[in-house]
Amino acid sequence: MFAGSFAGNGWLSPVILYVVSTNNKLMHYSGFSLLKQALTGNRGWTRAWRNLEPRKRYDVVIIGGGGHGLATAYYLAKLHGITDVAVVEKGYIGGGNTGRNTTIVRSNYMLNPNAQFYEHSMKLWEGLSQDLNYNVMFSQRGVLNLIHNDAQRDAFARRGNALRLNGIDAVMHDLDGVRKLMPHLDFSKNTRFPVQGGLAQPRGGTARHDAVAWGYARAADRLGVEIFQKCEVTGIKRKGDQVISVETTRGPIEAGQVGVAVAGNSSRLFDMVGMKLPIESHVLQAFVTEGIKPLVNTVCTFGAGHFYISQSDKGGLVFGGDIDGWNTYAQRGNLPTFNHVVAGGVTMMPCLARLRVLRQWGGVMDMSMDGTPIIGKTPIDNLYLNGGWCYGGFKATPASGWVFAHTIANDKPHALNAEFTLERFREGNIIDEKGVGASPKSH
Ligand SMILES: Cc1cc2nc3c(=O)[nH]c(=O)nc-3n(C[C@H](O)[C@H](O)[C@H](O)COP(=O)(O)OP(=O)(O)OC[C@H]3O[C@@H](n4cnc5c(N)ncnc54)[C@H](O)[C@@H]3O)c2cc1C
Numbered sequence: 001m002f003a004g005s006f007a008g009n010g011w012l013s014p015v016i017l018y019v020v021s022t023n024n025k026l027m028h029y030s031g032f033s034l035l036k037q038a039l040t041g042n043r044g045w046t047r048a049w050r051n052l053e054p055r056k057r058y059d060v061v062i063i064g065g066g067g068h069g070l071a072t073a074y075y076l077a078k079l080h081g082i083t084d085v086a087v088v089e090k091g092y093i094g095g096g097n098t099g100r101n102t103t104i105v106r107s108n109y110m111l112n113p114n115a116q117f118y119e120h121s122m123k124l125w126e127g128l129s130q131d132l133n134y135n136v137m138f139s140q141r142g143v144l145n146l147i148h149n150d151a152q153r154d155a156f157a158r159r160g161n162a163l164r165l166n167g168i169d170a171v172m173h174d175l176d177g178v179r180k181l182m183p184h185l186d187f188s189k190n191t192r193f194p195v196q197g198g199l200a201q202p203r204g205g206t207a208r209h210d211a212v213a214w215g216y217a218r219a220a221d222r223l224g225v226e227i228f229q230k231c232e233v234t235g236i237k238r239k240g241d242q243v244i245s246v247e248t249t250r251g252p253i254e255a256g257q258v259g260v261a262v263a264g265n266s267s268r269l270f271d272m273v274g275m276k277l278p279i280e281s282h283v284l285q286a287f288v289t290e291g292i293k294p295l296v297n298t299v300c301t302f303g304a305g306h307f308y309i310s311q312s313d314k315g316g317l318v319f320g321g322d323i324d325g326w327n328t329y330a331q332r333g334n335l336p337t338f339n340h341v342v343a344g345g346v347t348m349m350p351c352l353a354r355l356r357v358l359r360q361w362g363g364v365m366d367m368s369m370d371g372t373p374i375i376g377k378t379p380i381d382n383l384y385l386n387g388g389w390c391y392g393g394f395k396a397t398p399a400s401g402w403v404f405a406h407t408i409a410n411d412k413p414h415a416l417n418a419e420f421t422l423e424r425f426r427e428g429n430i431i432d433e434k435g436v437g438a439s440p441k442s443h
Helices: 002-006 013-023 031-039 067-080 112-126 128-132 150-165 175-181 209-222 263-271 335-348 350-354 393-410
Strands: 057-063 085-088 143-147 171-173 197-201 226-228 233-239 242-248 253-260 279-291 299-301 307-311 316-327 357-368 374-377 383-387
Touching (some): 067 393, 112 128, 316 357
Parallel strands (some): 057 085, 057 253
Antiparallel strands (some): 233 242, 374 383
16 A cells, blocks of 8 residues: 555655565665665675576576676567576686776777677667666766877778768867877877877776676576576587587586577687687786876777776776787786786876786687677577677677577577678678777787
């Protein structure tokens, strides 16, 4: 009766929703729930997702509990009504590249298939916290690519024009414009690579990486998806052109369809079905300095080397650069690459030399040969691949899950991933995005 008589009162409805949600063990996060927990000793928080034992069979098994696997499970349940889904993760949710990246989100790609796909992702990012009821801390502080010579200005102007023709925001800055955005760069004229301007995407920015994994996990779980951590796939059983089950460290699981989203481990997984992928695995490192007052207000990339930087909400400068130059599955990097990255950073912004680096880590990148992802069907009927993300898969997380779910649900790709096929390498239809995406051949 209480709920009924006050349901029309807009300001009270979050309270009512909260009460109903708590009773159903599906806690809705809101300002009211935060306040209530703060006033009651934080004892009422419920699990973000369930802790279950795997069943014998699922309609869909997604291998890999990173952002892409979890987003796929969420959109399968939310948009396609497929809820008999298991996500199996060998470590812990978000312990792979999703929780290891430098969190840059942008959609400033020039070639049409990439431009459309990443812009779709950007639009999903713009409503993601509300959609998931989880604060992914998406911050549209802009992304600025520096220009150091005339040829680069021409190439960036071309890319900026292509972006605008695709309805994507792009702003060309002269030196004064760059000075306003990044006042602490080295603007002297007698350096080897003087800054001449920059191409910006104001809607780009950063998001909190592990919150994305946790948000998708929680939202998928609420729709019935079952998530299993410490559940490594050790084998894939086939009967002819069909996968029938996956062997895991928590027992065999039969599956109607299997989606693989394991980033740097893609080639290992496909080895289990006797397939060789056009993917190389390399380690990419990230670095964080001690916390300082606001210094870097946008994401900024050096145009005369491979270096990118932003500042976290805690104040640490987050930066990265080139991959370590050899193949590995080890999630740790080496000192020579660190020296190389830092040299780029100090050339671009000399004041960085005074900071201490507090933390460093590595993630295993699934580098495709043209720098563009592979999302779609494979020669095995009910086995689907989502990989080849190179440096750029974090920003793709929402759209990647969205199109992969569509592909699995309909057994055919969506228009947005129709060109991200495996066959393109055999046919020569590669999507070679020069300059904005790294690929193994560029190193
Ligand atoms: C240092 C660094 C910086 C980066 N910076 C950016 C950036 O700024 N912007 C950007 O857009 N992208 C960036 N990236 C790339 C981005 O992080 C990845 O492309 C993206 O997170 C890939 O997501 P995923 O879900 O496919 O992979 P992951 O998060 O790695 O998830 C794959 C999961 O599969 C699991 N797995 C592997 N093998 C098995 C198995 N046999 N059984 C079960 N589970 C298995 C792994 O444990 C892992 O959790 C960066 C990457 C790194 C490492």
